[in-house]
Amino acid sequence: MxxxxxxxxxxxxxxxxxxxxxxxxxxxxxxxxxxxxxxxxxxxxxxxxxxxxxxxxxxxxxxxxxxxxxxxxxxxxxxxxxxxxxxxxxxxxxxxxxxxxxxxxxxxxxxxxxxxxxxxxxxxxxxxxxxxxxxxxxxxxxxxxxxxxxxxxxxxHKPVLPSEKERIIRAGGSVMIQRVNGSLAVSRALGDYEYKNVEGRGPCEQLVSxxxxxxxxxxxxxxxxxxxxxxxxxxxxxxxxxxxxxxxxxxxxxxxxxxxxxxxxxxxxxxxxxxxxxxxxxxFPGVPQPSTEAIQRETELEATIERRITEIVRQGDRVEFVHVLQTLSDDEIPGLPPGGGLSAKRNFIESVYKKLCPNQADSQCVPTTVLLPATRCLAPKEQSK
CATH class of the missing domain: 3.60.40.10 (PPM-type phosphatase domain)
Incomplete structure (x- = not known):
C-alpha cells in the first residue's frame, strides 16, 4: 500500500x-x-x-x-x-x-x-x-x-492489456486487481527483478518486461x-x-x-x-507565442475571481478557505483555463484569500477534492506501484 x-x-x-x-x-x-x-x-x-x-x-x-x-x-x-x-x-x-x-x-x-x-x-x-x-x-x-x-x-503498459496479460500468464503469473500477481501496477518496467526470474524465458517474456x-x-x-x-x-x-x-x-x-x-x-x-x-x-520552432489578447483575458479573469472572493469573505466574520473554494466552484466562472479549470487558479485564489484573511488556518490542509466536482471521478491512487 x-x-x-x-x-x-x-x-x-x-x-x-x-x-x-x-x-x-x-x-x-x-x-x-x-x-x-x-x-x-x-x-x-x-x-x-x-x-x-x-x-x-x-x-x-x-x-x-x-x-x-x-x-x-x-x-x-x-x-x-x-x-x-x-x-x-x-x-x-x-x-x-x-x-x-x-x-x-x-x-x-x-x-x-x-x-x-x-x-x-x-x-x-x-x-x-x-x-x-x-x-x-x-x-x-x-x-x-x-x-x-x-x-x-x-x-x-498495464497488466490488463490483452497482450500484456497473455505474456504474464505464460510466464506463470496472474493479473489480480489489475496488477501483476496482485502487486505491481505496470507490466513493463526497468528493474523489478523479482518479476524477472522465470527460467527458460528471455528478458521480454518475463512477468515484467x-x-x-x-x-x-x-x-x-x-x-x-x-x-x-x-x-x-x-x-x-x-x-x-x-x-x-x-x-x-x-x-x-x-x-x-x-x-x-x-x-x-x-x-x-x-x-x-x-x-x-x-x-x-x-x-519546437512552431510553438504558439504569447499574445496581448490572451494576457488581457487572463488579467480580466483574475480580476473577476478577486472580486468574487472579496464578496464571499465579506459575507461573514470568519469565512474558511474551503468555503471560498466550494463557492467559486459552484459559480462556474467563465474563461477558466481549458483543461485546468478552477484548479489551475488555486494558487491565485489562495494568494487573494490570504491577503483578505491573513489569520486563517493553513490552506494547504484543505482537501483538494472540494475544488471541482468534475474531478471527483478521478480518484487518487491509494496504492503504490
Missing part, C-alpha cells in the same frame, strides 16, 4: 534550457508521497557526432528511487553506444539500449542482493533534425501536440508545437487533450517553460493527484 504525508510537499525541482531550435522546461514535485521516486533527463546536443540531436526522459520509480536515478544517468549512453544506433538503425538501437541497461543494472550490488527491489517506468524522446523517436516502457507517457491537437501518444515500444514521427517545422513527457501522477488527473489545451493556453501568456511546467504539476495536485509528479515540456 502506498504511504502518504499529512500534507503535500509542494517544493519543486526545476530546469530549463535550449539548443537545436528546441526549448525545454522541467518541473517535479514530491506531492503527497512519503518519498520522491521520480527522475528525469534533458540534454540538447549529444556529443560531436550527435550535436544536432537532443534527448529527454522521465522515469517514475516505485519501491524506491535507486533504479529511476540510475536510469536517468545511464539510459542515454546505453542507447547511443549500441551497434544498431551507431549504424543508424535508431529504433533497434533504442530497444537494445533499454535491454542492455536492464541487464547491466541487475548486477548493481544492492539490486543483485535483493536488498533493493525498486523499479521504474521510462518514457524518452530522441529528437533529430528530421525525426522524433519516442520510447515507452510502463505507464509514463509522451504526447506530441501538432496544430493544437494531440496527434501522438504512447500506450500505457523491460522492452520499450518505440515510435518514430517525421517532424513538421511549421505545425509541431510541443512534446510533453510526464509520469502517471500527471496523467492520472489530466487527459492528453486536457493537458495539450492547458499548455497551449499557458503558452499564450508566457514563454517561461519552467513556469508552465510548475503550473501543470500544481494544477494536477489540486485536481487530486496523490503521486509524485514530473513533467518535461519541449517546444
Amino acid at each position: 502506498g504511504a502518504f504525508l499529512e500534507k503535500p510537499k509542494t517544493d519543486k525541482h526545476n530546469e530549463h534550457g535550449c539548443g537545436n531550435g528546441l526549448h525545454f522546461g522541467v518541473a517535479s514535485m514530491q506531492g503527497w508521497r512519503v518519498e520522491m521516486e521520480d527522475a528525469h533527463c534533458a540534454v540538447t546536443g549529444l556529443g560531436e557526432e550527435l550535436q544536432d540531436w537532443s534527448f529527454f526522459a522521465v522515469f517514475d520509480g516505485h519501491a524506491g528511487a535507486r533504479v529511476s536515478a540510475h536510469c536517468a544517468e545511464h539510459l542515454l549512453e546505453c542507447i547511443v553506444q549500441t551497434e544498431e544506433f551507431r549504424h543508424d538503425d535508431i529504433i533497434k538501437g533504442i530497444r537494445s539500449g533499454f535491454l542492455h541497461l536492464d541487464d547491466r543494472m541487475r548486477e548493481l550490488p544492492e539490486l543483485a542482493s535483493g536488498e533493493d527491489k525498486s523499479g521504474s517506468t521510462a518514457v524518452c524522446a530522441l529528437i533529430s533534425p528530421r525525426q522524433v523517436y519516442v520510447a515507452n516502457c510502463g505507464d509514463s507517457r509522451a504526447v506530441l501536440c501538432r496544430s493544437g491537437e494531440p496527434v501522438f501518444a504512447t500506450r500505457d 523491460p522492452e520499450p515500444e518505440v515510435s518514430v514521427m517525421d517532424r513538421d517545422e511549421e505545425q509541431d508545437e510541443f512534446l510533453v513527457l510526464a509520469c502517471d501522477g500527471v496523467w492520472d488527473v489530466m487527459s492528453n487533450a486536457d493537458l495539450c489545451d492547458f499548455v497551449r493556453s499557458r503558452l499564450a501568456l508566457t514563454n517561461d517553460l519552467e513556469n508552465i511546467a510548475n503550473q501543470v504539476v500544481d494544477t494536477c495536485l489540486y485536481k487530486g493527484s496523490r503521486d509524485n509528479m514530473s513533467i518535461v515540456l519541449v517546444t
